[in-house]
Amino acid sequence: MAERALSRNKRGPGAYLVRLLVIVYLFFLVAWPVYLVAKNTFADGMENLNGILEDPDVIHALSLTVQVALIAVVINTVFGVGISMLLVRYDLPGKRWLSALLDLPLSVSPIVVGLSLVLVYGGRTGWFGPTLEDAGIQVIFSTPGIVLATVFVALPLVIREVVPVLEEVGEEQEQAARSLGANALQTFLRITLPSIKWGVIYGVVLSLARSLGEFGAVKVVSGNVLGDTRTATLVVEEKYLNFDKGGAYATAFLLALVAVACIIVVSALRPKEDR
Amino acid sequence: MSIEITGVSKRFGDFVALDDVSVSIPSGGLTALLGPSGGGKSTLLRIIAGLETADTGRVQIEGVDATNLSPQKRNVGFVFQHYAAFKHLSVARNVAFGLEIRKKPKAEIRERVDELLKLVHLSQFADRLPAQLSGGQRQRMALARALAVQPSVLLLDEPFGALDAKVRKELRDWLRRLHDEVHVTTVFVTHDQEEALEVADEIVVINEGRVEQIGSPDELYDRPANDFVMRFLGPVTELGDRLVRPHDLQLLPPGSDPGAASGLVKRITRIGFEIRVEVAVGEQTVTVTLNRNEFLALGLHAGSEVQVRVAPEVAGAESRSQVVGAV
Numbered sequence: 001m002a003e004r005a006l007s008r009n010k011r012g013p014g015a016y017l018v019r020l021l022v023i024v025y026l027f028f029l030v031a032w033p034v035y036l037v038a039k040n041t042f043a044d045g046m047e048n049l050n051g052i053l054e055d056p057d058v059i060h061a062l063s064l065t066v067q068v069a070l071i072a073v074v075i076n077t078v079f080g081v082g083i084s085m086l087l088v089r090y091d092l093p094g095k096r097w098l099s100a101l102l103d104l105p106l107s108v109s110p111i112v113v114g115l116s117l118v119l120v121y122g123g124r125t126g127w128f129g130p131t132l133e134d135a136g137i138q139v140i141f142s143t144p145g146i147v148l149a150t151v152f153v154a155l156p157l158v159i160r161e162v163v164p165v166l167e168e169v170g171e172e173q174e175q176a177a178r179s180l181g182a183n184a185l186q187t188f189l190r191i192t193l194p195s196i197k198w199g200v201i202y203g204v205v206l207s208l209a210r211s212l213g214e215f216g217a218v219k220v221v222s223g224n225v226l227g228d229t230r231t232a233t234l235v236v237e238e239k240y241l242n243f244d245k246g247g248a249y250a251t252a253f254l255l256a257l258v259a260v261a262c263i264i265v266v267s268a269l270r271p272k273e274d275r
Numbered sequence: 276m277s278i279e280i281t282g283v284s285k286r287f288g289d290f291v292a293l294d295d296v297s298v299s300i301p302s303g304g305l306t307a308l309l310g311p312s313g314g315g316k317s318t319l320l321r322i323i324a325g326l327e328t329a330d331t332g333r334v335q336i337e338g339v340d341a342t343n344l345s346p347q348k349r350n351v352g353f354v355f356q357h358y359a360a361f362k363h364l365s366v367a368r369n370v371a372f373g374l375e376i377r378k379k380p381k382a383e384i385r386e387r388v389d390e391l392l393k394l395v396h397l398s399q400f401a402d403r404l405p406a407q408l409s410g411g412q413r414q415r416m417a418l419a420r421a422l423a424v425q426p427s428v429l430l431l432d433e434p435f436g437a438l439d440a441k442v443r444k445e446l447r448d449w450l451r452r453l454h455d456e457v458h459v460t461t462v463f464v465t466h467d468q469e470e471a472l473e474v475a476d477e478i479v480v481i482n483e484g485r486v487e488q489i490g491s492p493d494e495l496y497d498r499p500a501n502d503f504v505m506r507f508l509g510p511v512t513e514l515g516d517r518l519v520r521p522h523d524l525q526l527l528p529p530g531s532d533p534g535a536a537s538g539l540v541k542r543i544t545r546i547g548f549e550i551r552v553e554v555a556v557g558e559q560t561v562t563v564t565l566n567r568n569e570f571l572a573l574g575l576h577a578g579s580e581v582q583v584r585v586a587p588e589v590a591g592a593e594s595r596s597q598v599v600g601a602v
Contacts (some may be wrong), residue, residue, distance in 0.1 A: 172355050172357065172359035173359050173360075173361055173362070175326050175346070175353070175355075175359065176353065176355065176359040176361070176417075176420075177361075177372065178326075178345070178346040178347050179324055179325070179326070179346045179347065179349075179351060179352070179353040179421075180347075180352075180372050180373035180376060180420070180421075180423075180424055181347045181350075181373050181376045181377060181424060182347060182372075182376045183347060186376060190372075191361060194363040195362060195363060
């Protein structure tokens, strides 16, 4: 304790060196590259931005990305909070396996996720796809497939934010609510949800950012059809490969802008004591 | 009887928390479940509240079989050691919680909350968050919250365990006075014998999952059923083959009583108003507590020769009731 207090009070050259290292590292890895995207976007004034905003296919891609991201976030939030409750509050056999399985989407490359989804839901050769196709539901090369892929890759984010908060809050408040006559739903809505609110919000923001930016899995399952299943990240790639660098930078800038805006809004809203 | 517990057993894996426990708790009383940590008393309380389920046995509350009822249907008030305050709700909303769940009219809720906050002396803190209260205030809030729903029984799990000694003593007195006002059947768990002796009308001593003795504080202190109860309820020392309380022993100048044991004073410790004298009698070290005047009258110092005996009035009472803790 005393040692820690000492090193915190000390402002020796070592402390400044470490700070400098961190700042330089973050600058070259994150801040400078992102800044260059913005700088290139506005190299010709508003021309690049206006260019993509007048292109109906890009507008379609942007709105598809936003729709998919919103649907994926809603699904991941509902299931994420549900699974977290299950993991923390209930004894179930194979809990550790389930917990390990939930990290899979983070460790597996998204392109593998995409391929495996095609294997299951593919319209012609998939395991489950032909049955769905007969029922009139096309998953792969269509919006449901993009949503599935996006949900898959962002699956653990809400859970990993909510589980530690649930553990920290503990069960006593919920037990107190139950003994005061609240049923399970009332207890969840009035006691549990307010106490894990910030964990959920953080999970939602991370999921949203991840969903907006998903590329690999979406590329495999979407079919990348212009004006139909091409999402914003696919537009960036397409434009970049076609030497429309201005358009690529501008689209990339918009994607980054939304993600940064989310994070700024949340840290501004968050109450001071939790910071 | 307000609470009837019959043949309740509970295991956690290999650990037997409760072993065939049967207890009747009278209506309107203040009952303490007393015992060492890990003895099963909290588990018993949580089974009464429905927060744990018993492996075997039945629980009746006010004549209703509650064994399979969920906690929200038992109409019990539960107070936790660590308050379990609803952190995101103000003090008033915490107290109002049970009434809001029961969909009482707003005006009635406000009136009842005001009344309860007055009862627990927290009226001026109604709009604060629990984080802005001290531990003692938080526990009083939790008590008001539990009382708000007019429970048929009030259960408190080590309610003062997380508080510092001074606040603990204050709250103890206050709980006793509150109970005299409210008269709700109350059961509280404690490992502090002084707390149980001071506050409770009736004490249930629980050790290693079994009930050792049930009785009033006087009965337990004066006529313990066995050595465990005797040792747990207060200080003990051995004189010959007898287990006695140090304050039931007498010191005499050498040669005063031919029947008394003789020894040498080894150590004298003064703790406030009380003097503790350790006397070596043969191989044994006997502890005797005296008050200051008794001590000064004897003029003792380390190395003095003395005689030790059980005070005649205590010995008389024991031979009459025939309850002697023999080792």
